[in-house]
Amino acid sequence: MRIAMIGSGYVGLVSGACFSDFGHDVVCVDKDESKIAALNAGEIPIFEPGLDHLVASNVKAKRLSFTADLAAAVREADAVFIAVGTPSRRGDGYADLSYAYGAAQEIAEALDGFTVIVNKSTVPVGTGDEVERIIRETNPKAEFAVISNPEFLREGAAIADFKHPDRIVIGSEDERGLEVMREIYRPLFLGGKSPLVEMSRRGAELTKYAGNAFLATKITFINEIADLCEKVGADVREIARGIGLDNRIGSKFLNAGPGYGGSCFPKDTIALLKTAQDFEAPQRIVEAVVAVNDNRKRAMGRKVIAAAGGDVRGKRVAILGLTFKPNTDDMRDSPSIAIIRALQDAGATIAACDPEGVDQARKVLDDVIFTDDPWEAIEGATAAVIVTEWDAYRALDLRRMRERLAQPVLVDLRNIYDRGAAEAAGLVYHAIGR
Ligand code: UDX
Incomplete structure (x- = not known):
């Protein structure tokens, strides 16, 4: 052909x-x-x-x-x-x-x-x-x-x-x-x-939006369950496994995190709501998903501030990972943007690293110290925050991290570290939904 x-x-x-x-x-x-x-x-x-x-x-x-x-x-x-x-x-x-x-x-x-x-x-x-x-x-x-x-x-x-x-x-x-x-x-x-x-042609057009909206809903659902887990003292990863093994639910897209971003989910959920409006068939679940996800990104900024002791004014915060997910240089609607802005609004200085995303990040973020090297970002920071789960950040030397940080706080928004290991290294460890 x-x-x-x-x-x-x-x-x-x-x-x-x-x-x-x-x-x-x-x-x-x-x-x-x-x-x-x-x-x-x-x-x-x-x-x-x-x-x-x-x-x-x-x-x-x-x-x-x-x-x-x-x-x-x-x-x-x-x-x-x-x-x-x-x-x-x-x-x-x-x-x-x-x-x-x-x-x-x-x-x-x-x-x-x-x-x-x-x-x-x-x-x-x-x-x-x-x-x-x-x-x-x-x-x-x-x-x-x-x-x-x-x-x-x-x-x-x-x-x-x-x-x-x-x-x-x-x-x-x-x-x-x-x-x-x-x-x-x-x-x-x-x-x-x-x-x-x-x-049908219309069916195929709608299938794409319905698929992405459903996946965005799944992520947002587990994110809210994660918030509940934190309050009741449960571990969201156990819940995700416990429900995900039910074939009707499926185990994928149940990783709680800082909220979805990227070039598709945010844009497509909003476009679906516009279509719903035009055809007078409200999609209330998707409306809620969009609102919850938007709030979540800034809420993650507040979570970091609380973890750092309640006040980040004049302090340095290390952001590890800027892209909306690993293995891309894409910054579109990345949660890191809202998190960094919330921290900056609270008076923090941001030092941020990413293996691929720094060039794109420079276009959307101001007043950030960018580096390719996580250790440079961590040096002297009041907290280290993992925003994107790049492989390069999965096995950092946690003792070295504690030594480099001004205050031993690790906020792991992607649940890639083990609490026991972090605490053994002398870090105060905050994660999502556990
Ligand atoms: C998505 C769809 O998966 C793809 O089918 C569609 O065609 C385009 O949009 P993409 O945006 O590249 O692909 O990334 P995806 O891997 O789906 O992740 C989207 C966002 O959801 C990321 O911010 C990711 O971190 C987040 N996510 C995904 C979670 O927070 N938890 C999960 O369990 C899965």
């Missing part, structure tokens, strides 16, 4: 590289000529484990290429994937679809022969209808089918998620289009590896 991937950002690059690895012919397109030039020079603009090798080997095999010429790529393609950004629109929280609709128009002008147009971007219910309308209006003679095929990639594990998905969701009412999609995904579902779930 010949595939054009419109948008060479996170989703486009990972999907394009993986499709080419299956043996398809893939051209990744982007408006940003400097990005295309960089990709053609072998540079990968994002941090995702394994992506550089995957891109290099498929470029070498001549199955993967990059261009700024959308029309040429579309003319040759059997399937055109739209993988452009759908950020939250400033002010009202609706998904901004201007990139997706702009792409639809450009694609329409270049269509040549029956082509499947696939929405991979996370888009609200009804976007497929609008894309179809735009294409028909722009190019009334075009033969095409518009399909929804949401992605479920986690940053840091995106290639594995793409190659071994729990399921592939395809939304279309067009049999010819479905045939093309089955052909594209054949390497994944052949032999019953990953089920192909075919449904």
Whole structure:
């Protein structure tokens, strides 16, 4: 199959590289000529484990290429994937679809022969209808089918998620289009590896939002149970195991922490609420999840202040981990941002480290001492706070930590240390939900 991937950002690059690895012919397109030039020079603009090798080997095999010429790529393609950004629109929280609709128009002008147009971007219910309308209006003679095929990639594990998905969701009412999609995904579902779930286009659009909202709910649920655990003297990790082994609940996404962040959950939960509002079907559970999670991030700042003795004015606090999760440089909606601001508002000086996120963090945080080295951050601090569970922070020498800290306080917002070990090292240990 010949595939054009419109948008060479996170989703486009990972999907394009993986499709080419299956043996398809893939051209990744982007408006940003400097990005295309960089990709053609072998540079990968994002941090995702394994992506550089995957891109290099498929470029070498001549199955993967990059261009700024959308029309040429579309003319040759059997399937055109739209993988452009759908950020939250400033002010009202609706998904901004201007990139997706702009792409639809450009694609329409270049269509040549029956082509499947696939929405991979996370888009609200009804976007497929609008894309179809735009294409028909722009190019009334075009033969095409518009399909929804949401992605479920986690940053840091995106290639594995793409190659071994729990399921592939395809939304279309067009049999010819479905045939093309089955052909594209054949390497994944052949032999019953990953089920192909075919449904209506609107159903597929909503599935993506419902899935992310459910996962955000699961995390928020265990976070609130963690608060209760702290009050009643239970350990949330035991509760998570105790309920998670029930197959109906499942053990994943039950790690209590400082609240979810990232490029998907915060944006998608809010966009779902907007859709719910428009269609007058309130989603009260998701409303509560969004509110609870927002409050939680700042509450974590207050937790650190309390752990440090109630007053951090003029004191240094060490933040270990800035990105919203490990193995990414992504700072979008990271809990670290709200925690650091709350501490700064209380008068603390922040020394923060992260293995990959410092460059991005500099863009969103002011007046922070950044370093790559946790020991430099910890030196002279009144408390060390683990915000992101990077492997590099999982086995720090706790005696050395106690010696370097001005006050022996470790706040572990990811539950990666053992209380006994921390206390044996002379630290006062605070965790989540235990
Ligand atoms: C998510 C979805 O998992 C993916 O399917 C979707 O397509 C995009 O959004 P991602 O945002 O990359 O992926 O990260 P994920 O691993 O899901 O974590 C999201 C946030 O939830 C992080 O801030 C993480 O720390 C938090 N989280 C996750 C928890 O606090 N506890 C958990 O048990 C799991």
